[in-house]
């Protein structure tokens with residue numbers, strides 16, 4: 001059965017996605033460490049969004065690797081490319097391209113990475129096969145996908161408060177977002193895509209905020225739940241913040257809200 005796909009309109013929210021980059025940075029760090037890119041190599045970042053982790057790698061390697069980012073949302077690609085131009089970063093470029101149909105030649109990349117993209121592809125298996133096709137023999141990949149619904153904590157909270165107010169097709173996209181997070185699912189799809197030498201690890205990051213209000217302000221400012229808010233009458237919208245707040249209560253310690261999120265980090269070679 002196809003997984004329900006009501007992910008955010010990435011084009012629309014491209015200008016606000018950077019609000020989440022600080023929370024996702026530890027995953028980028030882990031991916032780049034697993035990727036082990038070396039000077040002289042070509043690196044592909046799939047579903048590169050507003051440019052991460054590609055830009056962190058490009059800044060770090062200072063022109064000694066060539067970095068190519070691709071994303072299917074033109075708005076995201078424009079946001080990433082604007083950073084390249086603003087910072088005059090050498091040998092990094094972003095292109096609008098669906099992961100399932102890469103207009104890139106076979107076996108031309110030494111490394112490929114993808115942070116929180118694969119599970120969102122219309123066809124994750126085809127996207128992974130494409131990633132494998134463009135990797136050179138022995139080429140290395142590192143990718144991250146979200147784990148199970150209950151451990152994608154902030155989205156799980158949102159689901160609890162929206163689910164009885166909205167028809168199912170308007171619920172937050174948690175099914176799609178966690179579609180590769182179940183036990184053995186990522187291993188199976190990587191195997192089906194032709195990879196045999198890889199590891200998959202479950203890891204936890206914490207989104208950190210000074211308070212619940214700081215967190216919820218970020219949710220609203222980023223418009224990540226815009227489709228859900230837009231579908232509610234104004235008097236219902238006003239209740240959402242207060243209904244999510246109790247979920248966070250036990251996670252505040254020493255004046256800091258730390259919200260755990262589990263993800264899977266897969267890394268291996270072609």
Ligand SMILES: C[S@@+](CC[C@H](N)C(=O)[O-])C[C@H]1O[C@@H](n2cnc3c(N)ncnc32)[C@H](O)[C@@H]1O
Nearest residue numbers: 010047048049071072073098099115120121122
């Ligand atoms: C959660 S964002 C992650 C962006 C970036 N990798 C990061 O971690 O900051 C997911 C991205 O996947 C992209 N995406 C979704 N489906 C895609 C597809 N079929 N091909 C390429 N990109 C896709 C979206 O446009 C969006 O930019």
